[in-house]
Amino acid sequence: MIDRYASWIHGQIEDHAPSDDHDAVMRLASAAEALGGGGGMIFGMAMPAELTSRAELAELRAEAIAMLERWVPRLSAGATDQLAELARRANLPLDLSERRAVHAARRQAELDERIAKSLTVDVRYSELERAIVEDPEDPESYLVLADYLQREGDPRGELIVLQLRGETDPAAYKAAQKYLDKHREALIGPLAPHQKVHDGSNDDAFIWRRGYIDRAKVSCPDDDADESAAEIVELLLRHPVGRFLRELAIGFDGQPGDGALDGVIAAISEQLAPSLRKLHLGDFEYPDQCEISWFEVGDLGELWRALPRLQHLVVQGGTFELGDIEHERLERLEVFTGGLATTNARAIASLRCPQLRHLDVWYGGEDHGWDGSIQDIAPLLARVDLPQLRHLGLRNCELTDEICAAIVTSPLLPQLAVLDLSMGTLSDEGARMLARQRDALRHLEVLDVSKSFLSNDGRDSLRGICARVIDDDQQDDDGGARYVSVSE
Template sequence: MPRYEFTEGSSSKFWEITLEGTTLTKRWGRIGTDGQEKVEEFDSKAEAKKAYDSQVREKEGKGYTLAKGEDSDGGEATAESAVNPDLEAAILANPDDEKGYLAYAEWLKGEGDPRAELILLQHSALNAPAATRKKVAKLIEDHANELLGESLTEAISDESLKLEWHLGYIREARLGQVDYDSTTDIADLLAELLAHPSARFLSRLTLGMASFDGENDYDEALTVLAKAKPAPPLRSLFIGDFEFPDETEISWTQVGDLKPLYKVYPRLQELRVRGGEIGFGKIDLPELRSFTVETGGLGQGSVKDIVKAKWPKLESLEIWFGQENYGASGGVKDLKPLLDAEGVPALRKLGLRNAEFTDELCAALSKSKILAQIEALDLSMGTMSDAGADTLAQNAKAFAHLKTLDVTQNFLTKAGQKTVANVAKSVASGNQREPYDEESRYAAVGE
C-alpha cells in the first residue's frame, strides 16, 4: 500500500491507498498512529482505477508526497487484471480467427475492461466507414491509462513508439529514437511494451534507431526480446529500420546476436536485419517465408550460416554482401549449398545484392540447380560489368523463365544494358554507376 505523507508546520499526516480489483482501501491519520480506514466498492475495475488515480492526484495537489522508500505502484492496472489464460490460448492458437477476440470481449465486459468495447468497435470497423475508426481512436485516447499506461502513452506522444491496434490489442509496433535530442532508452521501452497485456498478441515489430549518440547498438534490445515472458507471437521482425547514411551508416550499427531469438519466436515468417556485426549461428526458423540481411560487410562465416539454414517454407531470400574494406569476405564458392538448392524447396525470389563478385555470380547461376525454381532474381548494387551481361546473354535459355531480373546500380555500359535487355521477361537495368577504371568497381554499400 503506497504511503503518502504531509509535514508542514504543526501538521504531520499520512495517507495510504491500495486498489485490488473493484475494491479501493484507504487509511489516513496522524503520523505515529494507526489512523482510520475506509473501503470503497465500485461496479467495475475501470471505475475503481479511475477513482484511484483521481484521489492520488488530489492528495499530491495538496502537497502529499511519497514517504521515503515507498514506490507508487500506480494501482492495479485494469488491463493487467483482466486476463483470461484460456481465452488467450485460443487466440494464440489461431490469431487470424476473429471469433477468439469476440469471445474475449464478452468475458472482458464482465470485468469492466474498456478493451471489450475496443474489440467490438474495431471488429465493426473492419469493413466500416471512417466514422467508426474515429470512435476507435477516441476510445483508445480516452482510456489510454488502462490500455497503455503513462510511459507508453508518453512514448507515443514523442513518436518514439508507434502502434497499430487490431481487435483490442496491439498488432504492430515500431520503436526508435526520433533524433539526436532523443533520450528514450529503446531497450527499456521495448521491455515495458512486451510486458504489457495490450501487446500480448503483438505480431509485427520494428526497431528503428536504438541510439543517435555513438554507435547504433541493438544488443540490449535483442536481450529484452530473447527474455520476454510470455513472448508475443511475432510473425514479422525488422531490426534496423533507419535511413542510411542520413541517420547512421550501416557499418556504424551493431546488430548483435540473433541466435537466442530462434527458439523464442518460432512463428516468425519475416525477418529483416540491417546493419553490421550480426551473429547468425545455426538458423532454425521453420515458418520463415522471407529473410533479408542488408549490410556493408558480410563475413564468410555469416554467409555460410545463411546458406546452410533449413527453411522449408522460405519464399524470398535477399543477401547484401558488401565491401571487403568493411568486413565482407567469402565468395561464390561459399554459396554452393544455396546454388545447389539445398534446404530451400519453396524459394522463388532470390537477391544476391551489393556484391563484389557479381560477374562470377552470373556464371555460377547459369549452371546452378536453384535457378530453375526462381521466378525473380536481383543482382543489383554489385560490380557487374559488360562481361557479366555477356554471360547472362550467352546463357539466356537458363534465365528465360524469370519473371523479373534486376541488374540496376552495377557498372554496365549502354551496350551492356542492351545485351541483357531480353534475358528475362522483365529486366531492370537503369541507374548504372561509372568506374574510374576496371579496378575501381565496388559494391554500392560499404560504410
C-alpha cells in the same frame, strides 16, 4: 633484484586465487599474456627486460595458467567469453569449451522453459488468447475474448468490438478511435510516455488493432532518455496490450553508431513475443541518420527459437551475428549491410528454413567487413531443399560476375520468379555469361541488374532474356575499378 621481482610475481599469482573478485581473473590472464610475450605490465608493474632470458619466465607463466584453470569452474558466461577471447589472442593453453558448453546448455534450458510456458501453461495466455496467437485473423476468437473481458470490466473488451466493426464500418472506426483516446491511459499504463517514437519524428509508436497494439516502432537515439529502447520493448512485451504484437521495428538504442541492440534482443528473447510475425532490427535511414557500417545490431542467435511464429526478419547494420539459422515458419529474410562477415554468409548459405520464399542479401565490400569468397556463396546456390524459394537477391556484392557463372547451373534457378543481382559489380562479361544461358533464365518474371557496371552493349545482351529486365542506373567502371553501391 630479478629474483625479488620473480618472487613478487609469484606472490601476486597466489593472491589472485579464485574469489568473489571477478576482475581478478582478467588481471591474472593479462599477466599470463605479458609473461608469454616477454614484456609489458604485470599486475600494474613493468617487467624488467632481464627477466625475459630467465627460466623463471616460463615457470611463472605456467603458474599463472594453472591458477586460471582453477578459476574456470567459477566463471560466469560473460567472463568465460571474455577469457576465451583473451586466451585466443594471447595463445594461452586454456580449454574453456566445457565451461562454455555448460553455460550454453543452461541458456538453452532456460529458453526452452520460457518457450514451453508461452505456448502451453503461461498464465498470461488463456485458451482464448492462445487461439488468437495461433490465428490472429480469426474475428470470432476476438469476439469471444471481448465478451470475456467485458464481463471482467476490462475496457479492452469494448475496444475489441469497436475496432472489429471499424474494419468495415467508417462510423464504427471513428467511434473506436474516440473510445481509444478516452481510455488510452488506462489501456497502456506505463507505456503512456512512449506513444510517440523518441526520434524527433513525432510518429506514432503504436498501431492498434482489435483492442491491442498490433505494430510498434521503438527508437531511442538519445543516451539521456528516461528509458532505453530495450526497457521500452520489455515494457511492451510484458504489458497486456502487447500480447498480440505482430510487427516490431527497432531503430536506435543510444546514440547512432554507439552500442548495439543486444539489450533489445535480450528483452525479446527473455520476454518472448509469441504473436510476432515481423521483426525489423536496424530500422533507420542511411546515410541521413547513420552510416550503415556504423550501426551494431548484435547477436541474433537466440531469436530463432524465441520467436516460433516469425515469418519476416529484416536485419540492417554493419556488425551482427546471425547464429545458426533454423526456423520452421520463416518466409522472408532480408539482410542489408555494407560488409557481411564470412560467418554470416556461411550461416545464410546453410540456413534451414523450409518455408522461405524471399531471400535478399547484401554482401558489401571488403573495406567494411566482407571477407569472403564465392566459396561462401556457392553452397547456397547448390541447395535443393528450399522448395518455396521464389525471390533470390544476391546484391551489393563484389563477386557478381562469379555469381553469374554459378547461378546458371544452380538447382535453385528453375524455381525462381525473381533474380536480383543489383547494386553489385556486374560487368559486361557477367552479362554475357547470363546471355549465353538465356534459356535457363527465360522463365524469370524479373531479372534486376540495376546499379551495376554495364555498358550499352552489356545491357543489350540481356534484352528479352526474361519477361522483365531492370537495368537502370548503370555506373562507369573508372578504368576498371568496380565497387558495391553501399559499403560505409
